Amino acid sequence: MQKDTISRREALKIGALGTGLAMLAGTNAIAATVLEKDVKFDEEYDVIVIGSGFAGLSAAAKASERGYKVLVVEKMGRIGGNSVINGGAFAVPNNPDQKKFGIKDSGELFIKDCLKAGLGINHVELLQTIVERVNDAFAFAVKCGAKFQTAKEPTWFGGHSVPRTIVTDNMSGSGIIKPMTKYVQSLPGCKIMRRTKFDDFVLNDKDGVVGIVVRTNYKFDSNLHNDDIENKTGDKKVFRAKKGVILASGGFSSDKVYRKLQDPRLADDQDATNHSGATAGAMLKAFEIGAYPIQVGWIQQGPWASPDERGFGVAPLLTQQGLFKFGMAVDVRTGKRFMNELADRKTRADAEYVILREDPKAYPVAIGTHNTFAEQILHAIDKGLQTGVMKKFNSVDEVATAYGIPAAALKESIKKYNDGVKKGEDEFGKPVKAFKGQGIEAKGPYYCIRLVPKPHHTMGGIKINTKAQVLSSKTDKPIQGLFAAGEVTGGTHGASRLGSVAVADCLTFGMIAGENI
Amino acid sequence: MQKDTISRREALKIGALGTGLAMLAGTNAIAATVLEKDVKFDEEYDVIVIGSGFAGLSAAAKASERGYKVLVVEKMGRIGGNSVINGGAFAVPNNPDQKKFGIKDSGELFIKDCLKAGLGINHVELLQTIVERVNDAFAFAVKCGAKFQTAKEPTWFGGHSVPRTIVTDNMSGSGIIKPMTKYVQSLPGCKIMRRTKFDDFVLNDKDGVVGIVVRTNYKFDSNLHNDDIENKTGDKKVFRAKKGVILASGGFSSDKVYRKLQDPRLADDQDATNHSGATAGAMLKAFEIGAYPIQVGWIQQGPWASPDERGFGVAPLLTQQGLFKFGMAVDVRTGKRFMNELADRKTRADAEYVILREDPKAYPVAIGTHNTFAEQILHAIDKGLQTGVMKKFNSVDEVATAYGIPAAALKESIKKYNDGVKKGEDEFGKPVKAFKGQGIEAKGPYYCIRLVPKPHHTMGGIKINTKAQVLSSKTDKPIQGLFAAGEVTGGTHGASRLGSVAVADCLTFGMIAGENI
Numbered sequence A, B: 001m002q003k004d005t006i007s008r009r010e011a012l013k014i015g016a017l018g019t020g021l022a023m024l025a026g027t028n029a030i031a032a033t034v035l036e037k038d039v040k041f042d043e044e045y046d047v048i049v050i051g052s053g054f055a056g057l058s059a060a061a062k063a064s065e066r067g068y069k070v071l072v073v074e075k076m077g078r079i080g081g082n083s084v085i086n087g088g089a090f091a092v093p094n095n096p097d098q099k100k101f102g103i104k105d106s107g108e109l110f111i112k113d114c115l116k117a118g119l120g121i122n123h124v125e126l127l128q129t130i131v132e133r134v135n136d137a138f139a140f141a142v143k144c145g146a147k148f149q150t151a152k153e154p155t156w157f158g159g160h161s162v163p164r165t166i167v168t169d170n171m172s173g174s175g176i177i178k179p180m181t182k183y184v185q186s187l188p189g190c191k192i193m194r195r196t197k198f199d200d201f202v203l204n205d206k207d208g209v210v211g212i213v214v215r216t217n218y219k220f221d222s223n224l225h226n227d228d229i230e231n232k233t234g235d236k237k238v239f240r241a242k243k244g245v246i247l248a249s250g251g252f253s254s255d256k257v258y259r260k261l262q263d264p265r266l267a268d269d270q271d272a273t274n275h276s277g278a279t280a281g282a283m284l285k286a287f288e289i290g291a292y293p294i295q296v297g298w299i300q301q302g303p304w305a306s307p308d309e310r311g312f313g314v315a316p317l318l319t320q321q322g323l324f325k326f327g328m329a330v331d332v333r334t335g336k337r338f339m340n341e342l343a344d345r346k347t348r349a350d351a352e353y354v355i356l357r358e359d360p361k362a363y364p365v366a367i368g369t370h371n372t373f374a375e376q377i378l379h380a381i382d383k384g385l386q387t388g389v390m391k392k393f394n395s396v397d398e399v400a401t402a403y404g405i406p407a408a409a410l411k412e413s414i415k416k417y418n419d420g421v422k423k424g425e426d427e428f429g430k431p432v433k434a435f436k437g438q439g440i441e442a443k444g445p446y447y448c449i450r451l452v453p454k455p456h457h458t459m460g461g462i463k464i465n466t467k468a469q470v471l472s473s474k475t476d477k478p479i480q481g482l483f484a485a486g487e488v489t490g491g492t493h494g495a496s497r498l499g500s501v502a503v504a505d506c507l508t509f510g511m512i513a514g515e516n517i
């Protein structure tokens, strides 16, 4: 075997020989699967959790409370993945605050809402489990130290039939992740290792999971095209997990390779709303040991994002509660509108892609005047202008020049749109009747944001049962010693996740995994 | 290890010890992956093809023409899978017949049509390859002995911008499969083994595929819930494939377990249009050795099928070119219409599922009068009535009684629908203006068919490149020795396959796999 033909996988195993992997007697063959009988363990735990987001931390906290020695491995330098940058909005059907404020909710209504958004292909038994346990998960988060805005009425999120969303005190997922991290670290026998990358499962002779191969001192490199394959940093170690492993590695919206296989419209350099470590590597490893891949083709993309800032940014606020309302979006090549700016996420992202497919740099532009911004986001206008993601112009001609839009056509489009608003009729079916004549104001000034769909949530993933056990395609039964929770799993949300249901999903199934392992 | 705890997989390997698998020295551990160093081969071939449909046979024919010793393994007693029961409609953009009849077509137009149906998520490089090579594949099929209706103008299939579909002489895929089987069997060194089930890949020490584990004398059992897991019949053998393996095992529309994981609306006893052997087992094995799962959540379902016959049957003809035209479909519980009977497949299947989700046995009923049937399907009316899939009634009251529909509501719905047809306006946006007043005739008699969506084509699957090589998620490079073609692969059709493009896909990539292995 020549050194330059050794694959990453082989290199990993050879590299590990010195520490944990025993040489196969009389052969240099490398098994495609890492077997217990071929390794020596460097460290031993009861439970190992992969990932330190909502799902991973709640699993670790629960397992640790049960007296287990728990290790959380997190490949990044920062704890919390997508969870720590999230909006802190937590859908809790039948929550105590609803009762306090006289809001009538029910499990059936919640499931109905999710099925509607999910186009009917949600795994109902998982939604049912959320209904049954989400209040426990909420209480558990509070016990761990999370603070929520419980003094006021729950928030009414789009697609939900009633207000049922509770938001953290600081309006961020960090309001859950930070105290939960502290709580986990305060428990005896529970530790978090950052910059520690899960690479492989260790299996026993019954296809059960008994440990993992990791690299400590891992340096994630967001400049690599495919960090999971190309990154060679770190020191190999093999850890035993006597009770089993909980996979909570999150979604793959930042995985340039795997997300593009699911949706080839995604450009390599297209930014996501996610943290850069949201890659598919860990999930793909689970597929290799027989976890069922389900619904992996459904990626939710935000049509309200901008190429002129990184990540989620401020554009979603300024478009959703601003420019998309009384304003409009145009194709810069023609100056014409091309969508109902208030349609569902998928419809709008698809419309933007029709343009970007023809010209990858012809980012559509959202245009509106000051009247379009909702009261509660007026504070964000300055932020948008300062960071440059939103621009302000005094005339339509200035707008046209700045973006290379044919000026006459743009003026014509604005006129047509405004006329429609007045008549209560819109060529794309936008509900302009409700606008009471408010459109784009002739006096200006004009506010503009360039648009690009950004991958936001990956609905598909690994199939789990209601106990958070991973099912095997080899047996259609649970894989011994393997649990999973959070965005790495699929089915709960079907074709499209409703806002604020991810927190419910991740915390509930993280807790359940910790209870059942 | 106790006998009653041995898994299928272990049993398979232990069972095989007598013939091909050598005992691992000093251990009873069973490797999760079958490695070359652990097996003895019973037979040797250059190329092994899994599956005997369009993709498998064209791959075998091509590889064999190149002088290779080729084996085709087919698990069923019958050769041809879905291909031999298919409609024989073959989309060939830029075909010689188009030129003969003055039809202007282009590769770009074909790709545009496919992207439109596929909601933009098709893998364009695969479509491009079809454009470049489909005329070669067509010529190759003719060379193998297939006969097509080339004297008349190509057929214009729904969703295609121009007539480009060539149909076999006997209007069935058997018109290709039968002569191709003969051709393959006539080539020296090429053989087909029926009732031979592929179970596992054999890998070398570089994760390359060098053979397969099969069971000969396999008896597929459609009564099992999951044949791939539960069926224990057959005699284990291990075959070497010196050049490699071509996976052409088709789609999974008949797989009760895996299809339901993708679309939980599918009832276990819900029939498919497919042959009963259309299961996911072989594809899942490829995922285990690192093949990328892509877009597996997209299953195309025919809203024009009936629960009152098995398989594709005659209902699709009688509804698509009959009852759905001037007639209507109603919810039996209310007597009301619930969809545009001429919407796209997914929209209509989704509408039927809304009803079936509430009551799994409340199959909607399509109702029409004689005027609705197209000239060319008049011959099928008797067949529908004889098999009982279509029923004939003299009055609306009889219809109502037969299906338990509230009679007054049904009469009201017919009136409302007919009034709409006259006005050229329809509550569900059906293009009734074009009907010139033709609706349901008051004099009767009434023809009725019960409806259920039937899974028809699975769009997702394994990721291949334009050379039909299977890409590995471990390296993002081809898996050495593994090729795939046909419905087991994903990406070509995106979210939805256009009619007659499956034959193009399967024959083109089957041929390419045979050329490149």
Ligand SMILES: Cc1cc2nc3c(=O)[nH]c(=O)nc-3n(C[C@H](O)[C@H](O)[C@H](O)COP(=O)(O)OP(=O)(O)OC[C@H]3O[C@@H](n4cnc5c(N)ncnc54)[C@H](O)[C@@H]3O)c2cc1C
Residues within 6 Å of the ligand: A050, A051, A052, A053, A054, A055, A056, A073, A074, A075, A076, A079, A080, A081, A082, A083, A084, A085, A086, A087, A088, A089, A090, A091, A173, A196, A197, A198, A199, A248, A249, A250, A251, A273, A274, A275, A277, A278, A279, A281, A282, A312, A456, A457, A485, A486, A487, A488, A499, A500, A501, A502, A503, A504, A506
């Ligand atoms: C900007 C933004 C705002 C959002 N707002 C909301 C909201 O308000 N409400 C809501 O319900 N949802 C929201 N979501 C979605 C929600 O935040 C996520 O679905 C959720 O945080 C996922 O939690 P998780 O625990 O599954 O994964 P994550 O929180 O992403 O954690 C997974 C962790 O696993 C680590 N990891 C991955 N692979 C490996 C490996 N091989 N080895 C070791 N570690 C690994 C990752 O680095 C990561 O830290 C938002 C998402 C984003 C991006």
Ligand SMILES: Cc1cc2nc3c(=O)[nH]c(=O)nc-3n(C[C@H](O)[C@H](O)[C@H](O)COP(=O)(O)OP(=O)(O)OC[C@H]3O[C@@H](n4cnc5c(N)ncnc54)[C@H](O)[C@@H]3O)c2cc1C
Residues within 6 Å of the ligand: B050, B051, B052, B053, B054, B055, B056, B073, B074, B075, B076, B079, B080, B081, B082, B083, B084, B085, B086, B087, B088, B089, B090, B091, B173, B196, B197, B198, B199, B248, B249, B250, B251, B273, B274, B275, B277, B278, B279, B281, B282, B312, B456, B457, B485, B486, B487, B488, B499, B500, B501, B502, B503, B504, B506
């Ligand atoms: C009723 C019907 C009508 C259709 N009409 C058309 C049409 O007119 N035009 C069109 O373009 N498309 C049509 N399609 C779709 C098209 O026929 C299929 O997509 C195509 O035949 C698939 O070809 P294939 O070679 O990939 O798989 P198949 O023809 O299904 O062959 C796969 C074979 O692999 C075998 N196999 C599976 N697993 C194993 C294993 N583990 N070991 C050994 N063997 C295994 C199966 O038994 C099967 O025989 C139709 C489909 C149906 C069901």
